[in-house]
Amino acid sequence: MIEARDLRKEYGGFPAVEGSTFSVESGEVFGIIGPNGAGKTTTLKMLAGLIEPTSGSVSVAGYDAGETEMRRRLGFLPEESPLYEEMTADTYLRFFADLYDVPEDVAARRIEETLSELDLQHRDRQIGDMSKGMKRKVAIARSLINDPDVLIYDEPASGLDPLTTNYIIEFTSQLAAEGKTIVFSAHNLFHVESICDRVAIMNGGEIVARGDLDQLQAEHGETVYHVHATVEVPDSVARNGQYVRTVESMDEVEATREAASEAGGEIVDIRTEESSLEEVFLNVADGHDSRSRSDRGADAESGSEA
Numbered sequence: 031m032i033e034a035r036d037l038r039k040e041y042g043g044f045p046a047v048e049g050s051t052f053s054v055e056s057g058e059v060f061g062i063i064g065p066n067g068a069g070k071t072t073t074l075k076m077l078a079g080l081i082e083p084t085s086g087s088v089s090v091a092g093y094d095a096g097e098t099e100m101r102r103r104l105g106f107l108p109e110e111s112p113l114y115e116e117m118t119a120d121t122y123l124r125f126f127a128d129l130y131d132v133p134e135d136v137a138a139r140r141i142e143e144t145l146s147e148l149d150l151q152h153r154d155r156q157i158g159d160m161s162k163g164m165k166r167k168v169a170i171a172r173s174l175i176n177d178p179d180v181l182i183y184d185e186p187a188s189g190l191d192p193l194t195t196n197y198i199i200e201f202t203s204q205l206a207a208e209g210k211t212i213v214f215s216a217h218n219l220f221h222v223e224s225i226c227d228r229v230a231i232m233n234g235g236e237i238v239a240r241g242d243l244d245q246l247q248a249e250h251g252e253t254v255y256h257v258h259a260t261v262e263v264p265d266s267v268a269r270n271g272q273y274v275r276t277v278e279s280m281d282e283v284e285a286t287r288e289a290a291s292e293a294g295g296e297i298v299d300i301r302t303e304e305s306s307l308e309e310v311f312l313n314v315a316d317g318h319d320s321r322s323r324s325d326r327g328a329d330a331e332s333g334s335e336a
């Protein structure tokens with residue numbers, strides 16, 4: 031659905047994005063994450079045809095970036111959306127529906143449905159009098175006014191309270207379930223983890239890691255094992271009547287089992303803990319893929335049973 035080939039953007043000789051190549055399949059949710067200044071917004075704007083790449087190409091649904099038909103198929107949500115403050119949500123959305131040549135009756139129905147799904151209260155207020163969360167909902171409704179197949183959302187829930195954030199993330203997830211292809215950037219990695227099929231991690235203008243969460247975990251994360259013994263074993267901490275030792279390999283699990291057995295006890299539980307996307311991100315962004323997590327000890331334990 032989206033093909034980005036060797037995308038590069040320079041600002042006065044400074045490379046904001048350096049040769050990104052990736053594709054996003056139809057119906058996929060693709061997350062772009064990275065530290066401030068990594069090149070996420072620049073990438074998203076090139077995908078949406080809003081800025082011209084210095085070199086490389088983008089196509090959406092088979093159309094080149096910037097072509098009229100490509101714009102019809104795409105909805106873009108900028109990081110900060112300038113809204114017309116004196117308008118109500120309804121007038122504002124009708125105005126954009128008109129720009130996209132959406133017939134009036136279709137627009138009226140779409141606006142009503144979208145604002146209801148977004149649970150926008152006080153619709154008759156002027157946009158300038160709305161809260162930040164309400165404004166974001168109006169901006170999201172605007173991105174959907176032409177019923178696009180592809181949505182490009184820059185930080186859709188940034189700076190919003192947890193309730194509104196969850197609502198917007200849920201709503202985005204629902205759009206994906208309805209078949210929209212979504213590319214979005216976010217700093218909250220929990221949200222990315224919860225709704226993305228695949229993720230690209232950018233740093234310094236480059237994609238430095240990519241894949242689904244399992245691939246990223248396997249390539250850039252770690253697995254630790256929290257081994258629960260009935261007796262004290264070396265490097266263990268006492269907890270709830272058991273002794274928990276955190277190790278990084280199955281060999282060490284086995285050694286712990288032997289130590290427990292020699293001390294007249296046994297292993298009663300082994301829990302695995304895999305890196306979260308945040309830990310993978312920190313490893314990749316810091317360039318320290320091999321950083322040990324076991325020194326966080328058993329207190330960090332939160333994994334599933336082995």
Ligand SMILES: Nc1ncnc2c1ncn2[C@@H]1O[C@H](COP(=O)(O)OP(=O)(O)OP(=O)(O)O)[C@@H](O)[C@H]1O
Binds near residue numbers: 041064065066
């Ligand atoms: N219009 C511009 N003129 C000059 N430099 C720019 C321009 N837009 C972006 N940059 C630079 O390009 C780099 C990438 O910026 P970009 O906004 O794409 O990063 P980002 O990953 O979206 O950051 P953030 O998470 O802070 O939003 C930064 O160093 C930024 O200063």
